[in-house]
Amino acid sequence: MRAAQSGDRAAYERLLREISPLIRALVRRHCSNRADIEEMVQDTLLTLHRVRHTYDPGRPFCPWLAAIAWRRSIDALRRRIRVSRHEIAEQGVYETFSDGAANNDLEGVHSAEEVEHLLQLLPPRQREALQALKLKQMTLAEASLASGQSVAALKVNTHRALKRLRALLEGRRR
């Protein structure tokens, strides 16, 4: 880690690969779903990257790493509980139906210019999250790196952006 702090890329890559199984084992204590575990591992690696300057070379590395993994696992668990309590997965917005009238929400937006116009009405961080995840099809990790937003913030902002777009579309329909 000391070599990584001074900019040694090879040492950093080796370190991240070596600690990934350890992070996986740490987050497995909080979660059993394999896909979620991998997401937590990625979130932990991203956080480690952002706060690598806080590692004190004079202190042991593992407690520092474990604290980050533990915090990101707790955040993910809280997020999942919050989502399951207050939100319902809405698949309809992504689908089209044989009945033309059922597609009004999506078909009402005819051109890319109109979509762009609606996106401009969103707050910057929500727009950034939606563009990265839904339009550019980035993974959460890639979007987080590109935008500087945490994985949790990206999820929340995408959810809010979709909700707001839906409201804007309903407003246009009226």
Next chain:
Amino acid sequence: MQADKAMQTDKMIQSLAAQLQPVRPLHSPLLRALLWLAVVGSIAGLLIAHAVGLGIFLQRVAVARVAVETAATALTAITAVIAAFELSVPGRSPRWAVLPVLPFLTWLGASGLGCLANGLSLHGDAGFSGESPHCFAFITGVSVPLGLGLFWMLRRARPIAPLPVAALGTLGVAATAAFLLQFFHPFDVTVIDLALHLAAIALVVLVGTAWRRPLLAAA
């Protein structure tokens, strides 16, 4: 699906390594806390020496209970600021959060005794005469620049758990403001004073913790 996720992790590691830039490790949290306290202490000392002098203060701390209250207020500020800096860095013991509890309780206890000494009067020796709102404004007003300076230093660590950092940091800031108030507050607190001091501290802590993520640039 699982293989895709694992590949993403692998790709992400490559990407993180490719964009790695050298960083300078932060100085120790204790050192940074002491630096903030020293800067604030120096500025406040100069302002007090020029504006009000130490006469009133020295006269008041000659009373044992007031001396204990003043020392406990200062200790609350010092310990809360140190705890905030310690907890801003991953891997530090969560027990740092209890460091300011004893001085804070002592401060509350000594202030409460001051109220009892005033016979729970709403007016005190010097009379109410609008001093309490002045104290409220002093604590909240002084906390703003102190808090901005503290958060500016704390945000360098990009705390991964910003809530305790913000709560302890703002407690430290409010306690510092309350300590400085001792130099301008030449009489024992009344019940109203104490209630307004606590309300001002609670307001500072609430506002600081509510805005913790943007203020602390949480990771």
